[in-house]
Amino acid sequence: MSDVMSTLRPLVARVAQHPADDITADSNFKRFASWGSLAAMRLLANVEQTYHVQLDLRSYMKLETVGQLATEIADRLGTAAAAHAG
């Protein structure tokens, strides 16, 4: 989870055009100045390209903080790893 957080931070910073050092697990997406549905979709595309996972859009849209997104990604990565292990 902390691993995901460290690589997720620059992605969020990129899409939100917000300094990476300022972004924590508690950062709320809606607080970013340029946030909106288009930015949310771009972040989703960046996340999926970077981590090679696919998120469910319904649960993704409910995420409020960067930390929640990191957990969601880590869950998907865990699922993927388990699937490959099987």
Next chain:
Amino acid sequence: MDGRRPVTASLPGTSASAADDLLERIRVLRDSPGAVDPDLADILATEDDALLLHEAGRMLEGVTASRVSASRPRRDSALRVAVAATFTADNVVPLLRAALLAEGVDARIHLCPYDQLGVQLADPASALAEFEPEVTLCLLDSGALLPRDWDPTDLGAVRNAACDRAEQLALAAAGFAGRTGSAVLLHTVPLPRADRRSVVSFRGGATLGRIWREVNTVLLDAGETHDGTYTVDLEALLVDAAGPLRDERQYRYGRMAWTPQTELAYAREAVAFCRTVAGHGRKVLVLDLDNTLWGGVLGDDGPAGIELGTTYPGDCYTDLQRRALALRRQGVLLAVCSKNEQTLVDEVLSGHPDMVLRPDDFVAVVADWQRKDLHVAALAEELGLGLDSFVFADDSPFECGMVADGLPQVDVVRLDGDPSCHTLKVLDPPRFLQLGATATDAERTSLYRTRRERHQLSTTHDSAEDYLRALDIRVGVGPANGFTLPRLLQLELRTNQFNMTGLVHGEAVSRQFTRSPDHLVLAVDVADRFGNEGVVGGVWIDRGPERWVVRNFVLSCRVLSRGVEHAVLQYVADRAREAGAAVLDAHFRPTARNAPAASLYPSAGLARGAEPAGEDGTVRHTARLAELPTLIPDWITLDAKEAPDHV
């Protein structure tokens, strides 16, 4: 530069940091208004990560083309480009901006509100009309053409409805073009997977495929017939795109009909259109010969030895010739700029049975040993064309670097690597852009050839110092050993152009020379910032107490015109002096192909001996070692390998 990154290759922490570095670089540029970053345009042009380019494009708003490229923009004013789409196309705008800047085009981009394409085109008081676009990009998705409740059992009705809508869109576009003078770009529309799979029978699938192409034919027709209206075949273009047409989640959630990869493919094609409208199309293709228009080195392999024809790899070069001929027929001017013997080149161009291109296909054929950047500049002058209409294609990184360095306006195509890829490197991305063909295109070569003859001027022989200095050339010279001798023997046999006598010592004598105190065989290797050329030359020497004699000196034509020859002579003179000799002799014997080498010894200060030439034509050049000037150019670092006496 052709190592395009696959879209999915970014792993967290590796290329992700390269991406952040690029964005940081752009941020610094954007935040310091006077700053320039002349390499940025090339990076943007070769980057294929659509998501990264999107963020780059967002940050580049307000940054002008002159700040990201070394070449001057060709227009004083920004090109006004409008985007009107039947779906959510907001993401296309930053990609367009990045791609426009990559091509040196300043633009103002206007995005029409979502799905108002028809209204915006038709209403004379619309925001689109008020923007007065010079280029109007109409982006369409299948939803704008295909009825939502289309019935697979009544495909005739589907056809009529969809063709009708395409017709209306095309007429609205043509009407806008006619009324406002804007160039309007339509495109063919790919049919999404779900629609294709909605027809279950194979026969019905064939019918749907035909119908959909009829719909696209309506759009293509508009681009063929209406003034100011053009159509790009996006459906065909996407065959080579990196991923799926659309992401179903993005389409359902936000009516985004294209994935980032589709958006990028479209944006790059749309930018090619913008450049055409802005008059940025290239008009002249300057081609190298050896390993470009044919395989092999003419001076070494001879006219019968070069690779052309129907089998690999000759067929690659023949294909490039065919494509160049096709360009010539469409009005592109072809020229040759090659380091070669002119008479030999003329012989091949007119007489080689496998040549597709003939002398009349070229506006100029330049084959000599001068700098290519000077030749290209002179050709531009003679033809009365700007350097920004030139494309230069060559297999040598050295020549490409020299032209790119000296003439940043020229579009340089580096044809290294497998010759199978030469054709596509020249043709894609598109460089020779025209809106429509004209009747004079086919005659343009002869028109310009005449113009050039009228305006012939001699090229100046300026020194190449600045470029050569930047190359960081390192020449290594030392006694041949078991590793280098085989390559030296091969060079002695194969090298024709820079071969001072054409006389072959062969393996037995050469090996004996390496062991004898009275002789010396030297191996020469060359490296520069483009890489290591390896062993490229050899020298065979007699070491007398008073007099050293250079019996033969061969050097691969790959490294000519850089001062390497003089560096090698410097090494020889230094060793001779150290050994206590007073005189340096060097033999030259003219052969059918070694004219380029004839001037070396006189240029190095070795005067022709007073005696007549020997029976085999060999001429002795000589100098007193104490009187020889410094020979090595100051842009070369000489690496003297172990002293010859310690062999």
